[in-house]
Amino acid sequence: MSGDVSPPTAERTAVEERTAHDSEAPPLQLIGVTREYDGGGETVRALIDVDLTVEAGEFVAVMGPSGSGKSTMLNTLGLLDTPTSGEVLLDGRDVTTLDDEARTDLRKEYIGFVFQDFFLIPTLTATENVALPTVYDRDRDATARAEDLLDRVGLGDRLDHRPPELSGGQKQRVAIARALINRPEVLLADEPTGNLDTDTGRQVLGEFERICEQGVAVVAVTHDELVTEYADRTVELVDGRLEEQ
Amino acid sequence: MRPGDFPAVVMATRNLRRNKLRSVLAALGIVIGVLAIATLGIFGNVLQLAALESLGGLGDQVIVSPNQDAGGESLTARDITEIQRVSEGRGTVVPLRSDGAVVSGTGGTSSFATIYGTDRPAALFSAEAGTVPERHRQGALVGSSLAEELGVQVGSLVEIAGNDYRVIAVLAPGEDISPIQPDSAIVLPESAFVPGDYDQVVVQANSGEDARTIAEEVRDRLNAREQRVSVFELSSILDQIEEFFDLLNQFLIGLGAVSLIVAGVAIFNVMLMSTTERKGEIGLLRAVGVQKRDILRTLVVEATLLGILGGFVGVLLSIGAALLLWYVSPIALDIILDPSNGVYLLVAFVFGVAVSLASGLYPAWKAANLEPVDALRD
Numbered sequence: 001m002s003g004d005v006s007p008p009t010a011e012r013t014a015v016e017e018r019t020a021h022d023s024e025a026p027p028l029q030l031i032g033v034t035r036e037y038d039g040g041g042e043t044v045r046a047l048i049d050v051d052l053t054v055e056a057g058e059f060v061a062v063m064g065p066s067g068s069g070k071s072t073m074l075n076t077l078g079l080l081d082t083p084t085s086g087e088v089l090l091d092g093r094d095v096t097t098l099d100d101e102a103r104t105d106l107r108k109e110y111i112g113f114v115f116q117d118f119f120l121i122p123t124l125t126a127t128e129n130v131a132l133p134t135v136y137d138r139d140r141d142a143t144a145r146a147e148d149l150l151d152r153v154g155l156g157d158r159l160d161h162r163p164p165e166l167s168g169g170q171k172q173r174v175a176i177a178r179a180l181i182n183r184p185e186v187l188l189a190d191e192p193t194g195n196l197d198t199d200t201g202r203q204v205l206g207e208f209e210r211i212c213e214q215g216v217a218v219v220a221v222t223h224d225e226l227v228t229e230y231a232d233r234t235v236e237l238v239d240g241r242l243e244e245q
Numbered sequence: 246m247r248p249g250d251f252p253a254v255v256m257a258t259r260n261l262r263r264n265k266l267r268s269v270l271a272a273l274g275i276v277i278g279v280l281a282i283a284t285l286g287i288f289g290n291v292l293q294l295a296a297l298e299s300l301g302g303l304g305d306q307v308i309v310s311p312n313q314d315a316g317g318e319s320l321t322a323r324d325i326t327e328i329q330r331v332s333e334g335r336g337t338v339v340p341l342r343s344d345g346a347v348v349s350g351t352g353g354t355s356s357f358a359t360i361y362g363t364d365r366p367a368a369l370f371s372a373e374a375g376t377v378p379e380r381h382r383q384g385a386l387v388g389s390s391l392a393e394e395l396g397v398q399v400g401s402l403v404e405i406a407g408n409d410y411r412v413i414a415v416l417a418p419g420e421d422i423s424p425i426q427p428d429s430a431i432v433l434p435e436s437a438f439v440p441g442d443y444d445q446v447v448v449q450a451n452s453g454e455d456a457r458t459i460a461e462e463v464r465d466r467l468n469a470r471e472q473r474v475s476v477f478e479l480s481s482i483l484d485q486i487e488e489f490f491d492l493l494n495q496f497l498i499g500l501g502a503v504s505l506i507v508a509g510v511a512i513f514n515v516m517l518m519s520t521t522e523r524k525g526e527i528g529l530l531r532a533v534g535v536q537k538r539d540i541l542r543t544l545v546v547e548a549t550l551l552g553i554l555g556g557f558v559g560v561l562l563s564i565g566a567a568l569l570l571w572y573v574s575p576i577a578l579d580i581i582l583d584p585s586n587g588v589y590l591l592v593a594f595v596f597g598v599a600v601s602l603a604s605g606l607y608p609a610w611k612a613a614n615l616e617p618v619d620a621l622r623d
Contacts (some may be wrong), residue, residue, distance in 0.1 A: 080532060080618045101536060108534020115621065119529040123263045133533035136252045182534065 025092025027110070027185040027217050028054040028077055033086030035072050035240075046072040047083070048240040054186060054217045059208055061228050062221040063245075064237035070221040071190065073237060077219060078111050078188045079103040091185070108133065112179030112216075116191035118171045120163040120178075126150055127159045130177045142181065149177035153207055169200030176207055180216075187211060189220040193227060205230040253539065257546035264519065268551060271515040275555025276562065278505030279597040283563035285497035286589030288570065293490035294580045297483075304453040304480040307336075307460045308425070309467075310445040312475045319442030320474065324467060328446050331462040336450035337368040340443040341425075348431060349404040350395030358391050359430040360405065362438040368449045370427050375399035375414030384413035386432035394429075405431065453480035498589075502596070508555070509600040516548055516608035527612050528620025541613035548605020549598060556597035560590050 035047040046069040054060055054077075064070045075081035076088060079095060088096045090110055095103065120129045130146035131139075147159055153173040163171055172192060179187050189208070193201035201224065208218045209230055220227055228234045236243045261268040309328060311317030320340070329338045342362035349355035363369075366386055367377050373389055385403055387395070392415045397403055401412045416427045425447060450456035460478035467474045520527065527540055571581040 075618050078532065080616075104531065104534055104536050106534075107532065111534075113529075113532050115529075117525070119525055119621070121526060123259075132530070133535070135256060135530075136535055136539045178533075 025089070026053045026055050027091055028052075028219070029087075029089040029092075030073075030076065030083075031087040031089065033073075033076060033083040033088065035069070035076060035081065036084045045240050047076065050086070050237075050240075050242045052077075052235065052242060054219055056185065056217055057212050057215045058233065059212045059218045059231045060220070061231035061234040062219065062237060063223070063225075063228065063234055064221070065223075068237040069240040070237055073242075074188055074190055074219070074221045077186070078113060079107050108182055110185050112182070112184035112187040114172070114175050114179050114187065114189040114192050116194035118163070118175045118195075120171055120174060122163050125160045125162055126155060126166070126174045126177075129163070129174055130181055132178060133181050146177065146181060149180050150174065152210075153177050167200070168196050169203055172196060172200075172204050173207060176204070176211075180211070184216065186217045186219065189218065189222075191222055191224070192220055193222065193224045198226065201226055253542040253546045254550075256543045257550055260519070260523070260543070260547055261550060267515055267519065271512050272551045272555035272558070274508030274511035275505075275552055275597045275601055276559040278501070278508035278600065279556050279559025279593045280562050280566070281504040282498055282501030282596060283560060283590050283593035284566045285501045286494060286593065287563065287567050287586045289490070289494035289497045290583070290586055290589060291567070291570065291576060291580055293487070293494065294583055294585070295576050296490065297487065298580065300479075300483055300486065304483040305336075305450045305456050306425075306478075307448040307450060307456050307463065308445060308477040309448070309463055309474050310477070312472050315472050317473055319444060320446060321442055324474065325443060325446060327466055328448065328459075328463055331466065332448050332450070332459050335455035335459055336448045337365070339363055339365050339368050339447045339449065341445050341447060342435065342438045342441075343444045344438070346405050348391070348395065350397045351401050351403075352396045354395050356391060356394050356429075358388075359426075360437075361425075361427075361430055361432045362435045363432065364435045366432050369425060369447055370432060371417045372414040373417040375412070377414050377416070381432070381434045382436075383411075383434060385410035386414045386416055386427075387412050388416050388426075388428040388430045389418045390428045391431065403431070405433070405437075408437070410437075453483060456480045498592075501593070505596055505600050508597075509604040512548060512551055512601050513604035513608065515551075516544065516605050517611075519547075520544060520608045520612035524612070524615065524620045527615060528617045531615070531617035532621065537613045541609050544609030544612055545602065545605050548601045548609065551605075552598035552601025555601070556594040559597060560594050563590060563593065 030050050030052040033047055033050045034045065037044040037046060050073060062070055062073060072081060076083055079088070083096065086096070087094055090106060095106060098106070121132065124132070127143060127146045127150060130149055131142040134142040150156060150159055153176055155170060155173055155177070158166060158170060163174070166174065187208070192204055192208075196204060205227060208220070212218055212232070220231070234245045236245055309320065311319055325338070325340050332338050340363065344360045344362075345357060346360050347355050348358045364381050365379070366381050367379050370377050370386060372386070377386060385405070387397060387403065392398065392412070395403065397412050399412055399415060402409045403412060410433065416432070419427050448456070448459055450459055456478055457480050460476050463474070464476050530540060531537070567581050567586065570576065571578055
């Protein structure tokens with residue numbers, strides 16, 4: 001976390017202490033995760049005995065065709081979904097069976113999300129969108145942090161622009177800044193380049209590389225071969241089973 | 246605007262502003278509902294107040310007259326004593342003689358008028374000009390319409406059956422509905438009449454309750470063996486009239502409540518629509534670590550704000566409607582401004598907010614309990 005350029009605060013110190021304390025454990029780990037759905041009378045197995053360890057500062061690309069279980073895996077990593085069996089470890093701690101409230105708190109603290117459709121609120125400025133995850137907290141310096149993050153993703157001159165005034169690449173960079181507002185350890189991206197042309201996609205992936213350099217792990221699920229160029233490691237999901245490439 | 250200590254309120258305001266037209270339309274339903282409840286309630290109440298004001302004196306009077314069906318012509322001194330005993334501490338007994346006569350004013354105009362004879366007019370009549378004496382020894386008290394007709398005022402002379410009387414007071418117009426109508430009558434001292442029995446007795450009771458008791462006891466004592474007197478007492482009828490108005494009011498408010506329920510359905514619909522529209526956004530908030538209860542609180546605050554906004558405008562419009570009623574009708578301002586009308590404003594406002602809150606609960610609960618995964622999928 002030494003590359004973290006955000007302004008020093010009490011919270012940041014706490015993050016650093018926590019990271020130092022658990023420096024041995026990988027930030028995110030799936031152990032033997034199986035996820036089954038009840039799909040119209042028959043059981044659909046979206047994930048089968050998946051093991052995955054994401055190290056700090058690592059960029060992992062998860063490839064696979066539609067329906068291979070990519071989204072389910074990302075949701076499981078992001079504590080949005082619970083596995084039918086297996087374990088999810090966050091900083092070495094088993095979080096598989098935590099209740100919704102605890103998982104929500106952990107998501108806020110550890111995990112940032114970037115989506116294909118950006119999910120920006122059209123009536124809010126870029127800065128307000130980035131600060132949105134902190135909106136229910138008494139987080140007085142969130143705006144300053146949001147501006148700083150936008151500056152870092154090259155949108156320092158677009159702080160007060162609203163999403164309709166931004167290009168696709170700019171929107172995705174706003175979304176990345178938003179994912180980083182709570183200083184996560186892991187950034188999860190669902191088809192981050194899916195709505196972008198190749199050049200813009202490269203800019204966004206370059207952004208992910210820089211984030212990894214600061215010690216944040218990035219996991220991106222994608223169809224896009226371009227992502228693998230930037231990733232440290234690519235794994236492939238086929239019919240719910242993980243294959244290392 | 247930065248969310249400060251009330252993030253849910255700030256977020257709710259922000260969300261309502263995003264689709265102003267829809268928010269205004271939803272609040273409009275509440276405006277109409279609150280307006281309906283408040284105005285119907287106030288109008289009913291004003292009607293009741295106005296009616297009771299004109300019937301008010303009636304409830305406190307007991308009028309005892311001879312039962313003409315049984316051949317009674319007059320009330321004896323013993324009857325009067327009996328009535329006085331019954332009324333002890335409950336009201337003032339005013340024995341009246343009455344007759345009809347032609348009355349002439351100074352200008353030569355004359356008119357037929359009712360003549361009341363009593364020594365104690367102050368209990369029953371009040372003066373518009375001059376004074377009504379406690380003990381009436383001489384002079385005439387002239388009803389207001391009669392005084393106008395004859396062209397007389399305090400100090401003038403009137404002639405009744407060959408005798409001249411100086412006018413010592415012009416009586417205030419009687420607003421109450423009562424068998425004793427002073428407007429076109431003249432009140433003379435008892436001594437102006439041939440001594441004898443009385444034609445009727447008016448008991449001005451201290452309260453409606455006293456009037457009822459007096460009437461009952463007079464009936465018990467004077468009519469024990471035969472129906473010698475008829476007792477005219479309206480306080481119990483007044484109670485029934487009051488009950489009727491209460492019922493009318495409840496009925497009117499019920500009508501208003503129907504429109505408020507319709508408004509509730511409109512808010513329910515709007516909230517459901519707007520949460521469905523914002524499904525992705527709510528999913529995103531949940532994904533980035535916003536708790537269910539914060540989402541729930543925000544949406545409930547949204548619905549409540551719509552209710553408060555609508556209720557507030559509804560109350561203002563209701564006040565306008567009440568003032569309009571005063572402007573176009575002969576109802577006095579003090580009846581319109583009676584504090585009891587404020588109760589209807591308050592009740593309507595509280596109901597408006599409560600209906601909005603209740604309508605917002607289910608959509609808010611539904612949205613807060615969306616699985617973020619499902620919310621983000623489409």
